[in-house]
Amino acid sequence: MQRFIPATKTIYSHRWRRCFSQAALKEVVTKDGVKVPKLPSFDYSPPPYTGPSAAEILSKRKEYLSPSMFYFYNKPLNIVDGRMQYLFDEKGRRYLDAFGGIATVCCGHCHPDVVDAIVDQTKRLQHSTILYLNRAIADFAEALANKLPGSLKVVFFTNSGTEANELAMMMARLYTGCHDIISLRNAYHGNAAGTMGATAQSNWKFNVIQSGVHHAINPDPYRGVFGSEGEKYAKDVQDLIQFGTSGNIAGFISEAIQGVGGIVELAPGYLPAAYSTIKKAGGLCIADEVQAGFARTGSHFWGFENHGVVPDIVTMAKGIGNGIPLGAVVTTPEIAEVLTRRSYFNTFGGNPVCTAAGLAVLKVIEKEKLQDNAFVVGSYLKERLTALKDKYDVIGDVRGRGLMLGVELVTDHELKTPAKLETLHVMDQMKEIGVLVGKGGFYGNVFRITPPLCFSKEDADFLVDAMDYTMSKM
Numbered sequence: 001m002q003r004f005i006p007a008t009k010t011i012y013s014h015r016w017r018r019c020f021s022q023a024a025l026k027e028v029v030t031k032d033g034v035k036v037p038k039l040p041s042f043d044y045s046p047p048p049y050t051g052p053s054a055a056e057i058l059s060k061r062k063e064y065l066s067p068s069m070f071y072f073y074n075k076p077l078n079i080v081d082g083r084m085q086y087l088f089d090e091k092g093r094r095y096l097d098a099f100g101g102i103a104t105v106c107c108g109h110c111h112p113d114v115v116d117a118i119v120d121q122t123k124r125l126q127h128s129t130i131l132y133l134n135r136a137i138a139d140f141a142e143a144l145a146n147k148l149p150g151s152l153k154v155v156f157f158t159n160s161g162t163e164a165n166e167l168a169m170m171m172a173r174l175y176t177g178c179h180d181i182i183s184l185r186n187a188y189h190g191n192a193a194g195t196m197g198a199t200a201q202s203n204w205k206f207n208v209i210q211s212g213v214h215h216a217i218n219p220d221p222y223r224g225v226f227g228s229e230g231e232k233y234a235k236d237v238q239d240l241i242q243f244g245t246s247g248n249i250a251g252f253i254s255e256a257i258q259g260v261g262g263i264v265e266l267a268p269g270y271l272p273a274a275y276s277t278i279k280k281a282g283g284l285c286i287a288d289e290v291q292a293g294f295a296r297t298g299s300h301f302w303g304f305e306n307h308g309v310v311p312d313i314v315t316m317a318k319g320i321g322n323g324i325p326l327g328a329v330v331t332t333p334e335i336a337e338v339l340t341r342r343s344y345f346n347t348f349g350g351n352p353v354c355t356a357a358g359l360a361v362l363k364v365i366e367k368e369k370l371q372d373n374a375f376v377v378g379s380y381l382k383e384r385l386t387a388l389k390d391k392y393d394v395i396g397d398v399r400g401r402g403l404m405l406g407v408e409l410v411t412d413h414e415l416k417t418p419a420k421l422e423t424l425h426v427m428d429q430m431k432e433i434g435v436l437v438g439k440g441g442f443y444g445n446v447f448r449i450t451p452p453l454c455f456s457k458e459d460a461d462f463l464v465d466a467m468d469y470t471m472s473k474m
Contacts, residue, residue, distance in 0.1 A: 034472075037465035039094060039434050040458040046081035046088045054078035054090060072439070073428055082109030085452045085459055087436065095431070096451075098463050099438040103259060103291040103404065103450035106319035107364040114322050117360035121353045128352065130345075136352040140359040144328065147301055147362070150310050154336035157350035158327035161290035161317030162190030165253065167329050168313045169194050172251035172284040174338040179211075180245040182237060182252045182278070185218040186442060188260035189253060189288055198253055201261065201442050212250075214240045216274075218258075219267035222397045222408065223416060230270030237277045251284040251312075256303030259291035262441025263406025263448055265399055271307040284335065287311035290327075291404065294319035295365050295453060298375030298402025306401065324357040370453040378402035381449070381460035388464060392471045394422055403455055406440075407447040407467075418443035422474065429470040435463050 052060075057078055061069070077095075081088040085108060087095045097109070107114055121136060128134060141155040158164045173179055183189065183198040190199065197210030200218075218224060219233035226232040241249060252274060258264040275285050292303030293316045300306050302314070312335060317327035325348075348354075365371060382398060382405055389395040389407075396410035396419075409419035409426070423445045427437060438448035451459070 034469070037433055037462055037469055039096065040456065040462055042083075042086055042094065044083045044086070046083075046092055049080045049090045049092070051080065051090070073431055077431070077436075084108035084111070084454050085456075094434065096435045096459055096462055098449050098451045098455075098459075099436055100450045100452050101323055102318070102438060103296065103448075104318040105323055105452045106294050106296065106370065107322045107361055107368075108452045108454040109323075111322060111364060113364050113367075114357055114360045117356045118324070118353055121356035125352050127348075129347070130350050134352050136355045136359070137350040140355040140362075143359055143362050145330065148314060148330055149305075151332040151334075152310075152314060152330050154331055154333050156329040156331075156336075156339075156344075156346075157355065158317070158329065158346060159325045159348050160190075160327045161288075161315065162192050162195050162327075163346075163349075164290070164315035164317055164327040164329050165189045165195045165198065165286075165288060166192050168286045168315045168331075169198065169251070169253065171313065171329070171331065171335060171338055172286060174341065175284060175335050176248070176250045176282055178246075178248050178250040178282065180249040181213050182240055182249060182283075183213055183215050184254050184258075185215045186220065186258055186261040186264060187215070187218075187253075187255065188258070189255075203442070204260070214244045216240055218261075218264070219270040220264050221267050222264070222399065224267065226267070228267045230267035231273045233267060233270050234273035234277060237274050241277070241281045245281075247281065249278070249281045249283040251286055252278040253286040253288055255288045255290075255292060256306060257292045257297070257400060257404055259404070259448070259450070260440050262408065262446035263400045263404060265401065266307070268307075271304070271309045275309050275311075284312040285309070286313045286315065288315050290315060290317045291319075291450070294361070295371035295374055296402055296404045296450070298371060298373075298378045301371060303401075320361065321354060321357045322361050324354050326354040326358055365453070368454070373455070374402040374453045377455050377457055377460055378405065380457055381405060381455075381464070384460060384464040385449075385467075388468055388471075391468070394419055394471065394474070400449075403449070403451055403453055405449040407449065408441065409445050409447075418445035420445050423447070425474070426467065426470050429473070430466045433466040433469065435466045437463075 078090045079087050080090050087097045145153045185200045187200045189195045196205055197213040200215040217233055217236040219230050221228040278285055287304040289302050295301050297303050313331040315329050320326050385398045389398050394409050397408040400406050409423045411417045411419045440446050440448045
């Protein structure tokens with residue numbers, strides 16, 4: 001296969017830019033006699049934007065914000081408005097959001113029911129403290145607990161997924177009296193002291209003390225040594241316990257589908273085997289549902305349910321609030337007792353505005369049957385992407401469930417050489433057509449497709465057609 005090297009500078013005609021700057025395209029635009037995919041119609045036009053330009057914002061960002069903050073695209077987007085599965089830039093141009101704020105916007109941007117819940121609660125009481133009673137936190141905790149199996153009934157609210165995973169790991173260590181935790185290679189669980197230890201990609205880890213975490217071989221069906229044979233990978237968990245610990249451990253933490261790691265769904269049979277081994281060593285099983293939870297996988301509400309296991313602790317964030325800073329840890333009453341040994345407190349965890357938003361999210365998912373939609377549209381989208389894989393050699397793998405899908409680009413199918421430049425090029429060109437996708441994986445060569453769960457089949461067609469059109473020009 002001929003390797004494509006994108007040009008360092010691309011020039012577009014005035015007509016190309018002008019036609020795509022419209023809030024909604026009314027006709028198929030052609031360039032070089034080839035039809036360009038058309039955005040589905042959408043009955044909303046944002047109010048005129050009168051704020052600073054993208055260039056001015058970027059200048060302030062470079063001067064006043066951390067240099068560690070990176071951005072997508074050579075010309076970063078200034079997003080000023082959003083409705084459901086669409087985003088709008090400063091000029092009113094509409095984009096299909098297939099990234100969902102990193103698997104965070106589940107109900108849709110500015111969903112009216114969620115917005116109303118936030119506004120109504122803010123007008124009544126913005127913040128007090130959990131030292132006083134308030135119905136918002138209690139109502140949401142009850143509704144959330146009712147979505148989980150077994151004895152997973154006690155909820156601790158946090159502000160993020162990192163905080164949730166930090167708390168879960170600490171609880172496992174307190175409950176078992178052991179320090180060692182097993183995580184997976186290629187995992188991402190956060191960027192604080194403990195969770196950075198559980199994270200297993202060097203580009204997300206700083207050179208600071210990270211103790212007590214052992215990383216097992218990743219059960220990656222595409223790149224893993226045992227393909228889709230999950231039980232073979234699970235033997236490494238037993239080896240780590242026998243040869244890297246005292247024989248007893250605090251716990252095991254994993255995602256059902258690795259998000260930051262490139263939408264890697266764990267090999268079938270892995271989690272049941274790994275959980276069994278962990279239990280025999282006295283450990284607790286922690287399911288990180290920060291990205292896969294809240295109906296995103298379609299077939300089930302939680303990612304771990306796809307593997308037929310029930311964890312001891314479940315962590316969540318992102319989709320829980322549709323963009324509101326909110327996270328949670330849910331566990332059993334027995335395990336929850338460990339935090340009574342000392343004082344555990346979180347000033348903003350359980351804030352009434354955030355928990356009101358969370359309850360509204362659960363109601364919207366149920367009312368609008370978003371889990372069913374994620375399954376139907378996600379299955380359709382995966383089928384179309386798989387057909388695209390048969391058409392272009394640059395696509396090495398299509399994977400995931402529901403509306404949590406990944407497309408990995410490679411330059412060689414046998415060696416699976418990451419197609420980093422091609423990924424950046426396709427991503428940038430899809431943005432020019434009107435589609436925003438994410439990027440992940442250790443090598444940065446996987447498209448992360450995690451749109452709002454209101455995504456339609458028409459949206460799926462537009463996304464695939466845009467990818468098809470772009471790859472046909474390579």
